[in-house]
Amino acid sequence: MNLTGAQVITTGSGHTCAIVAGGAVECWGDNTSGDLGNGNTTQVSIPVAVTGVTGATAVTAGTSHTCALLAGGAVVCWGDNSSGQLGNGTMTSSSTPVAVLGLSGVTSISAGAKHTCAVLSGGTVECWGDNTAGQISNGTTTPVLVAGL
Numbered sequence: 001m002n003l004t005g006a007q008v009i010t011t012g013s014g015h016t017c018a019i020v021a022g023g024a025v026e027c028w029g030d031n032t033s034g035d036l037g038n039g040n041t042t043q044v045s046i047p048v049a050v051t052g053v054t055g056a057t058a059v060t061a062g063t064s065h066t067c068a069l070l071a072g073g074a075v076v077c078w079g080d081n082s083s084g085q086l087g088n089g090t091m092t093s094s095s096t097p098v099a100v101l102g103l104s105g106v107t108s109i110s111a112g113a114k115h116t117c118a119v120l121s122g123g124t125v126e127c128w129g130d131n132t133a134g135q136i137s138n139g140t141t142t143p144v145l146v147a148g149l
Helices: none
Strands: 009-012 015-019 024-031 044-049 054-060 065-070 073-080 095-099 105-112 115-120 127-128
Touching: 015 054, 015 065, 024 065, 065 105, 065 115, 073 115
Parallel strands: 009 054, 054 105
Antiparallel strands: 009 015, 015 024, 024 044, 054 065, 065 073, 073 095, 105 115, 115 127
């Protein structure tokens, strides 16, 4: 494998990502929805750098999307966004990282198949994305496109 210095690793349905030196994130595997965050949708079998991500302290992968927690408490996500799982207010997939709106002071993140949740510094939880089974816990089954709504 062409990966050294890995600090954290996560796996999605068909892709894998790792935090390496300096908090950069590298991913490989299926890239149909921009899962690898490198600006295209070409599948690769060796790690490629996620565009513009440095200072990552955590990374989590859903089925076809990935999110990184950055030093300072911001979160960026990339890949499939068919259920709003990128948290940027749209349902348009992105092959490069986009900021999750409505978040600050994040201390940890975790992705489900098509949704993601974050723990904030005060201990509250914010989730966004697919909500067909009520997994966002807001009393509805409507997708949530921005954290905190």
